[in-house]
Amino acid sequence: MKEITDELHILTIDIGGSSIKATVLNQAGELQTSYTKIETPSPSSPENVLKAIATLVREFPPYDRVSVGFPGYVKEGVVMTAPNLGTGEWRGTDLRQELTNLLQRPVRVVNDADLQGLGVVQGRGFEIVITLGTGFGTALLHNGFLLPHLELAHHPVTKHKDYDQYIGDAALEKVGVEKWNTRMQKVLQILITVFNYDYLYISGGNASKLSFPLNENVSIISNRDGIKGGAMLWQDEFVGTEK
Structure with a gap:
C-alpha cells in the first residue's frame, strides 16, 4: 500500500437540517481551511441548498475532489429520502451530478452518518455511529468498511413513533431532557440487543x-471528529483498494 500524501485536497460538505458545514481536507483528513457553516435555507429545496453551498465555498482554497454527507438515503448519488429537508422535493434528485455541475470536480455523496462513520471508527470489528440532532442518523461499519445503509430512523420504536419522532429534536423539545434521556436509554439498549456491536x-x-x-x-x-470521513471516502483512489 502506497503511503498517504497530502497532494490532493478534498472539499467536504455536511448538509444538515439546521446548517450546512464545509472544510477542505488533505488526504490524511487534516483540515486545510477553517470549518465553516451557513444556515440551511428555508425552504430547503434542492435549488436553495445548492445556492447555499455555492455561497459557503466561494472563498475556499482550491480542491480536487468533493465529499458530501446528506441527511437521508442516497443511492449512487441520487437522493431517495430527505426526511428533514422535505422528501417530496428531493426524491430523485441526482445530487452527485448537480454538485458536479456546480463545483466542476468529481463528487461522491453518501448519508451524513455514513460519512462521519468513515472518519471516526477504529476499523476493528463491528462499529456503529449514531447522530442525535434534528433526527436520528445511523452508520454501520465492519473492519472500517461501510455496510449497506439502513434508515433505522424510520423504523417503529413504539406503536406510533419511529426513532426520529421518538428522540429527534421535536421530541426533545416536547418531553424535556429528563424524559428524553429515559428514551435514549431504551434506544441504546435496543442497539445492544439487535446489533451486538463492538463499539458505538x-x-x-x-x-x-x-x-x-x-x-x-x-x-x-x-461532528468535527468525523469530518475526516470526507477524505476516507476517496481512499480507493489515493492508496488503492488493498488494505
Whole structure:
C-alpha cells in the first residue's frame, strides 16, 4: 500500500437540517481551511441548498475532489429520502451530478452518518455511529468498511413513533431532557440487543445532553471528529483498494 500524501485536497460538505458545514481536507483528513457553516435555507429545496453551498465555498482554497454527507438515503448519488429537508422535493434528485455541475470536480455523496462513520471508527470489528440532532442518523461499519445503509430512523420504536419522532429534536423539545434521556436509554439498549456491536460512537448536537453513564465501549464524539470521513471516502483512489 502506497503511503498517504497530502497532494490532493478534498472539499467536504455536511448538509444538515439546521446548517450546512464545509472544510477542505488533505488526504490524511487534516483540515486545510477553517470549518465553516451557513444556515440551511428555508425552504430547503434542492435549488436553495445548492445556492447555499455555492455561497459557503466561494472563498475556499482550491480542491480536487468533493465529499458530501446528506441527511437521508442516497443511492449512487441520487437522493431517495430527505426526511428533514422535505422528501417530496428531493426524491430523485441526482445530487452527485448537480454538485458536479456546480463545483466542476468529481463528487461522491453518501448519508451524513455514513460519512462521519468513515472518519471516526477504529476499523476493528463491528462499529456503529449514531447522530442525535434534528433526527436520528445511523452508520454501520465492519473492519472500517461501510455496510449497506439502513434508515433505522424510520423504523417503529413504539406503536406510533419511529426513532426520529421518538428522540429527534421535536421530541426533545416536547418531553424535556429528563424524559428524553429515559428514551435514549431504551434506544441504546435496543442497539445492544439487535446489533451486538463492538463499539458505538454517539455524535450530533444533542449528544451532550445525555446524562446517564455510558458503557465502556461507547464514546461521545463531535461532528468535527468525523469530518475526516470526507477524505476516507476517496481512499480507493489515493492508496488503492488493498488494505
